[in-house]
Amino acid sequence: MKALTLPEVGRVACEEVSNPQLQHSRDALVRVTTSAICGSDLHVYHGRIQGVEPGVPIGHEYVGIVESIGEGVRRFRPGDRVTGSFFNACGHCWACQRGLFSQCDQAGLFGFGPRFGGLGGTQAELVRIPDADYTLVALPEEISDEQGILVGDVLSTAYFAVQRGEIRPGDAVAVVGAGPVGLLAVELSFIFGAAQVIALDRVPNRLMRAESLGATPVAADANAVKRVRGLTRGRGADVVIEAVGHADALKLALQVARGFATISAAGVYTENALPVSMGRAFAKDFTLRAGMANVQAVFGPVIELLTRGRIHPERLVTHRLPLAEGPHGYQLFDQRQALKVLLEVSRAPSR
Numbered sequence: 256m257k258a259l260t261l262p263e264v265g266r267v268a269c270e271e272v273s274n275p276q277l278q279h280s281r282d283a284l285v286r287v288t289t290s291a292i293c294g295s296d297l298h299v300y301h302g303r304i305q306g307v308e309p310g311v312p313i314g315h316e317y318v319g320i321v322e323s324i325g326e327g328v329r330r331f332r333p334g335d336r337v338t339g340s341f342f343n344a345c346g347h348c349w350a351c352q353r354g355l356f357s358q359c360d361q362a363g364l365f366g367f368g369p370r371f372g373g374l375g376g377t378q379a380e381l382v383r384i385p386d387a388d389y390t391l392v393a394l395p396e397e398i399s400d401e402q403g404i405l406v407g408d409v410l411s412t413a414y415f416a417v418q419r420g421e422i423r424p425g426d427a428v429a430v431v432g433a434g435p436v437g438l439l440a441v442e443l444s445f446i447f448g449a450a451q452v453i454a455l456d457r458v459p460n461r462l463m464r465a466e467s468l469g470a471t472p473v474a475a476d477a478n479a480v481k482r483v484r485g486l487t488r489g490r491g492a493d494v495v496i497e498a499v500g501h502a503d504a505l506k507l508a509l510q511v512a513r514g515f516a517t518i519s520a521a522g523v524y525t526e527n528a529l530p531v532s533m534g535r536a537f538a539k540d541f542t543l544r545a546g547m548a549n550v551q552a553v554f555g556p557v558i559e560l561l562t563r564g565r566i567h568p569e570r571l572v573t574h575r576l577p578l579a580e581g582p583h584g585y586q587l588f589d590q591r592q593a594l595k596v597l598l599e600v601s602r603a604p605s606r
């Protein structure tokens with residue numbers, strides 16, 4: 256099959272690799288129709304995730320059709336149209352039984368190499384999905400591929416972060432980073448009851464997009480903290496969503512937060528330590544929440560928002576490329592010339 260791989264740091268290739276096979280009774284094989292390039296794939300691209308082997312598919316976002324299943328799979332059948340979480344979860348361990356799927360004993364990430372479970376990536380024609388019953392979700396017909404591709408990571412990550420911000424009606428919410436997750440966090444913050452959403456970014460056209468969604472744009476420069484205070488009667492934001500995943504962004508998130516604020520961090524950090532002043536956190540009574548989205552736990556509300564037309568994440572898509580042009584897609588995305596790149600992998604069989 257064809258797949259995107261990382262022959263060396265900073266270079267993605269589309270090459271022929273061997274097909275994945277069912278390995279366990281609870282596996283499914285999914286024929287990918289649409290994949291996508293995500294901000295966290297750039298950590299792989301730039302070598303910040305160690306151990307990613309050449310010749311192994313990368314990527315973790317996918318919509319596809321179930322091709323075959325192991326005898327232990329109960330919830331899916333060949334032919335089902337699905338998307339799925341960027342990590343697998345067993346559904347049976349202590350954490351899964353409590354709905355804490357991101358902490359599953361068996362969890363691995365697709366396309367992040369052996370340090371994260373060694374699962375093959377989804378920027379490929381076929382992908383093996385372990386624990387299919389708890390990793391995949393069926394897509395209703397009214398959800399398009401372009402919407403569905405965002406369910407397994409970007410939209411669920413934004414939803415999880417905003418939910419954990421515990422927005423109260425009337426709150427002023429600051430969103431640091433107006434990339435795909437940040438822009439969805441803007442829309443979701445309003446849905447969760449924010450009266451005002453302030454979007455911070457360095458890239459002017461991302462701020463324009465945030466503004467078109469109703470946010471007040473603020474350039475993330477030396478005056479950003481002063482501007483946010485000015486927009487919030489001198490107090491700072493009630494809730495801050497950090498959607499970048501970089502130490503500087505988290506620092507800014509803490510600076511624009513008022514006392515007793517909740518800062519909910521959704522970005523993928525690769526730093527060993529973060530510049531969080533515990534003295535300041537103590538003095539300001541901050542609540543800081545950070546972590547990988549518990550995707551499987553928010554499938555239900557996210558699918559419902561889409562079927563009810565409350566949110567339109569497909570508007571983020573700026574580029575659609577065939578899989579073979581994936582290497583170019585990575586370049587465009589890395590240079591911030593693209594907001595969301597979809598990869599058209601194969602056509603769904605007509606039913």
Ligand SMILES: [Zn+2]
Nearest residue numbers: 293316408409
């Ligand atoms: Zn992703």
Ligand SMILES: [Zn+2]
Nearest residue numbers: 345348351359
């Ligand atoms: Zn589990």
